[in-house]
Amino acid sequence: MKTVVFDFDGTLTVKSSDIWKSIFIELGYDVKDESGDYKMQMKDFFNNKITYQEWCDQTCKSYTDKKFSKQILYKLADKxxxxxxxxxxxxxxxxxxIELHIVSGNFVxxxxxxxxDKAKYFxxxxxxxxxxxxxxxLTKIVGTEYDFDGKAKFxxxxxxKNKVNPSEVCFVGNGDNDEWAYEAGCKTICVNPENTDHTNLKVWNKTLHCxxxxxxxLPEIL
Ligand SMILES: [Mg+2]
Structure with missing residues (x-):
């Protein structure tokens, strides 16, 4: 392998709640309310009613309405x-x-x-x-173009760009937003699967449970 592309949450980290959701909860929103901001925005995105950036814009509005700050972000990041x-x-x-990259639905x-200081390895x-x-x-959320199907695009x-054959790239992920990576023609490894059908060998070439x-x-990559 020449390159490894990692997802972040639940792949490089111990399983933790999705940061977007954690922020909603921290700000006092009811994330189980079907007509609440959190659920509505998510539904609109998955029903293709809004784009990823529009989803980010709406989420940003929900956050700024409750005066979301950098301090709150880092408090949650500490977990x-x-x-x-x-x-x-x-x-x-x-x-x-081996060159390392992170492609994540979290925030930079x-x-x-x-x-x-370990960020320097990526x-x-x-x-x-x-x-x-x-x-x-917070004033704005700039949505990544590399989440969901964007992971394959990356x-x-x-x-x-780098004249690398996709077969020399390994993607390591854990969840449903990683299911597109295989479309790039790379090797895919699923670790600690979450909300994804890890038995689908087309999507996940290898799964490491627990x-x-x-x-x-390492033995799967070196
Ligand atoms: Mg993940």
């Missing part, structure tokens, strides 16, 4: 923990000249906060972005 064996795994891959700000970190004003209050664009230590993915 996200990297999987055991993260350091050794990443170092081993880098030492083997959160991923960088959780990774700290050539790119692709996710949505939050824009804050001088008082650290890998395809990457391969074309992965407690990230080092266990």
């Amino acid at each position: 996200i923990k990297l999987l055991n064996g993260f350091d050794k795994t990443i170092k081993t891959l880098v030492d083997n000249n 700000e959160v991923i960088k906060y959780v990774l700290g 050539k790119t970190i692709n996710a949505s972005r939050m824009v804050f004003d001088d008082n650290d209050l 890998i395809t664009e990457y391969c074309q 992965l407690k230590n990230l080092e266990d993915i």
Whole structure:
């Protein structure tokens, strides 16, 4: 393998609640209310009534209505923990000249906060972005173009740009928003599957259940 593309949540981290949802909850929204902001926005996106960016814009409005700030974001980010064996795994891959990327539905700000100085091991970190004003209050969410089917788009664009064969790329993910990655023609590994049919061998070439230590993915890549 020349390149490994990682999902972030539940793949590099211990299973935790989706950050978008966690923010809604933290701000006092009822995420189970079918006519509430959280459920309505999600339904509209999945029913193709709104685009990903419109979904981000509506979510941003729900957040800013409750004065969502950078401080609240980092408080929630503090709860996200990297999987055991993260350091050794990443170092081993880098030492083997394998290029690493993250393609996530989370926020760049959160991923960088959780990774700290370990962010340097990743050539790119692709996710949505939050824009804050001088008082650290949220003003805009810039949606990533690389979530859902965008994950395959990232890998395809990457391969074309860098003259890498997709068969030399491995994607590691865990959830339903990762199910498009295989379409790029890369190898796919599912770890700690969540909301995804890991028995679908077309989508997931290999599944590692109950992965407690990230080092266990190394034999599948090296
Ligand atoms: Mg995930």
